[in-house]
Structure formats: C-alpha cells, structure tokens
Amino acid sequence: MSTPDRPLDARAALRTASRRLGEEFDGTFSTETIELFLETSFDQFAGNATVTTFLPLLAERFARQRLHALARVEGKTGDGRPTVLFLCVHNAGRSQMALGWFTHLAGDRAVAWSGGSEPGSQVNPSAVAAMAEVGIDISREFPKPWTEEIVRAADVVVTMGCGDACPLFPGTRYEDWDLEDPAGQDVDAVRPIRDDIRTRVEALLASLDVPATA
Template sequence: MSAAAPRPSVLFVCVHNAGRSQMAAAFLARLAGDRVEVRSAGSAPAETVNPAVVEAMHEAGIDLSAETPKILTPEAVQASDVVITMGCGDTCPVFPGKRYLDWRLDDPAGQGVDAVRPIRDAIEQRVRGLLAELGVPAGA
C-alpha cells in the first residue's frame, strides 16, 4: 500500500492581507477542502479585513468576518509549494525552487462592494484554474 501523495500547499500574498489574498485563500479552501493546504499573508498587514471584501464574499457564501490579516514570514514562503503574489512588488521574499505566480488584480482597498465584486469573481476564476493546474478537483 503506497502512502498518499502529499497535498500541495499554496500561499497567497498581498500587501495588507485584507482583500485579494483573503478572497483567494477563502475560495481555495472552499473549493479544495482538505486536499490543499492554504495560507495567506501580507507584507504590511492591515488591522482588519476590508469590510467591502467581507460583504462581497458573504454574497458568494463565504464568511470572512472572523479572519484577521497575518504578517508574511519567510517560514510561510518556505513551507509553500506555490506562492501567488498580488501586488506586493519587491516586498515579498523569494526563495529558490518555489513556484511563483503573480496575479495582477485591481486592489480593493478603499473601494466599495460594487468595485470589489468583479475582483472577487476574477479571483474565483483564477483559483479554479489553479486547482486544475494542481490536478485537484474543485468541489462546491
């Protein structure tokens, strides 16, 4: 009997960890369940998740109200197979041998929920594409 393949781990990074990376992590966690290890962090985390992001995700059936932005650590990057950056530029640590993707998405900071919805929808589509690349079937 062979051991189960290790589950891939993905880290989503943006500056404040209050918008894009929170949405991406939430979609990946919902769609992949326990088949993918999910992390999110920010190079300069905000105190709270953007309220418009919380509202937009609530509309999609995901509750981010209890989430808090987390500081990006080198350990989180080292522990992740795939690191997806979203506008953090040179502030994101880079380690050899990691797979990096940069998702260019509008920043929801200071935007209302009407502006956040298309960002949310774009993130969901990219997460679904990532799951396909990882060979992980999407649930829900």
C-alpha cells in the first residue's frame, strides 16, 4: 500500500487495515479497490482532524461501510434488509441520534448509516449524554461525510437541515425531517429533540415493515 507522505505508524496501521479488509472482501473487490477506498477515507478524515491517533481506525471503519455500500449498488451482495441513510450538516447530533435509535429499535432487521455535508470534529457531547440516558451508546460514533456509493445504496435517505447540500439521486425515497439543531444546546434542550427523533424513527420502521423492539 503506497502511503509515503504519511507518518510511519499510520502507514503500518493502514497496511494492517488493508489486510483485514482484503480478507473480509475477498472475492468481492480487488486489492486496488480496497486500498483506494481506504486511502481516500483516511484523507477525508485527515483534513480536519485535531487528534490523529485514531485516523487509521476511523478510515478502516468508513472504508468498510463504503465497500459494503458499493457491493450493494453493484449487486454483489444483498440480504433483503432495507437500508436507511440519515444526513444532516455536521453528522454530530440529529443524524447520530437517529442512527442510534434506528439501530436500537431495528436490531439486525435493517441497516442504517449516517453522514454530513460538512462533518464536524466530534459527536455532540449533549447528544451522547441524552442518548445514554435511554440506554443507547453513541460515544463511539464519529462524524463522517456522505459518499456517492453510500447514498446510492440507501433505500431511504432522511435529511435534516442540510438543504441543497444534501445529495439527490433519482429513484431514491427521500424524507426531510424538520428538527431543531442540538448544536450548542445542553442536555435539557436536547431531550425533546431526542424523543422527537424516536417517534419519527418508529414511524419510518413501520413504513418499511420492520418491527421495532420495544
């Protein structure tokens, strides 16, 4: 894997990540495709990262998601589960809470991703705390951009305040959720937003014929 302009430890971590992804997607994608997705994912996070220690791990996680999406788009995989993409501006509050609720309520009966038009540097601490109050841990999530293959792989794209910056592809079902932005808000202010998102996610799951866990 060619990464000559990166620190030695990052290069080693990316090589290890490339091997793991190669084993996971063996027979689905070439080594070149896997390395391209891994390198571009790394570069997307490196642009505004303040702490670089975990960049290779974030790049691996995001590359894995993108490769799963590409496999779905190209018809190389498909288990019939509906896939939903939650998009907001910074992918730090609303879309992360929606992802947390969806994953919690749908279990393994559906797939959800999230992204932002201008990803922030971290998930909103008030959103993390508010979700923790209802037993959902989103502390390990991280703001990330949307990519074309991820949008195309989604059956439903839910937008939350990203306006014209949100991608539009023909044939994809879109919903726009008018939600208050939790950025800069304390936990008391975020709780009603959290609860509103739960109600909307439950309605979305019902429309997809996915039974929600109580």
